[in-house]
Every structure is written in C-alpha cells, then in structure tokens.
Amino acid sequence: SQQGEEDPQALSIQEGENATMNCSYKTSINNLQWYRQNSGRGLVHLILIRSNEREKHSGRLRVTLDTSKKSSSLLITASRAADTASYFCATDEISWGKLQFGAGTQVVVTP
C-alpha cells in the first residue's frame, strides 16, 4: 500500500515561476524523502528531512515537514525547463523499515 500521497498529480508552470507540491502520509515516520524522476530513467534523491526537523533547504529546493498534520511540501523556486520531471515523496515509517513511495507529481516547465 502507498503511504505518501502527492498533490497535485500534475503541475504546469512557466520558467521562472515557483512550483509547490505536497505530500500527505498516514503513520509515524523516521524521515521523509523527495526524489525526482526524468521520463524513462531511475529516481534521483533530492532531499531527506528527519522527523525532528521542520524545514530544509538545498539550492533552489525548500522542503517543510509538519508531523502534526502528517504532511510535507516541496518548493522549487525559479523553475527551469530542466526541472521538468516527476517528483515523488517517500516515507520511512517507524514500524515498517522501508521506504513507501507516493504516486508522484508530474511537473512540466515551459520556456
């Protein structure tokens, strides 16, 4: 079963705009991770946020985590055409010991 659920399923923006996507989950977690997947390729790890952290930055990426609401958000600032990809959240559940992936948000950035 899938733990994380991303919202929206798809997002279309223009270069220079910000892209925000959300992830909700159901149980207690050790950490939450975001991955990127270009079409037909493997996933690439973007950022990991631990359950005791509230916000984390990496370059143009900003991730927040609200464990009381069981939700996380990924913000990509000043988007570029090269950011076009699917983005997945994955949760490391405390009782599960493995990552559970959501269905992903497909982001299209047009020049």
Added chain:
Amino acid sequence: DGGITQSPKYLFRKEGQNVTLSCEQNLNHDAMYWYRQDPGQGLRLIYYSQIVNDFQKGDIAEGYSVSREKKESFPLTVTSAQKNPTAFYLCASSIRTGETTGELFFGEGSRLTVL
C-alpha cells in the same frame, strides 16, 4: 564510478517464460531493493535485502523471486506465475543505520514487456 547497474535496459518475454533482471552495485551498501513502477503510479516494493543471504517480501512479491549471494548483486527473476509482468523495474541500494532507511540510490531501470 560508483553506482548501480541494471541490465538489460529493455527485455521482451513470451508468456510462460521466466526472465532474470540483473542489479549490481559497487557502493558497498548492505541494503538492496527491487521496485516495480506502472504508468502513472508510484513505486511498489517487490523484495528487499538488508544483508547477504537474507531477503524479505515486499508488498507485491507474488510471481517474483530473488537471491542475495553476494553483497554487490541482487538479481530479480520474474516467473511465469506473475500475471501481469509488463512494467518498469527499478533496483536501488542504501546504507542502513539501525532501523532508519537513508537515501536510496537507483539504477536506470529495466523495462520488461510481455508479448
């Protein structure tokens, strides 16, 4: 360079045939995983292994088998018992720290099509 190598990239199979997908890593990771991805869906865990000579079923293990005889290798066999094997298969590895799963490193995937 360190990483994970999956082969073949594309594979065609006739119904009733078993096929084996290769996954090799030189990252010295203890944990390895196999995921299945269908169009428009997330990744579903097939099998995982946290140490050599040990592996556990994931969410959708039926019709699949694995082995972990070497730390570097975690091959996946898709058997004829798998009813709908056409999918994109992803192998990954990670460091394990106690009960916490860290960053996964993925291969480039193998696309299996049943004719």
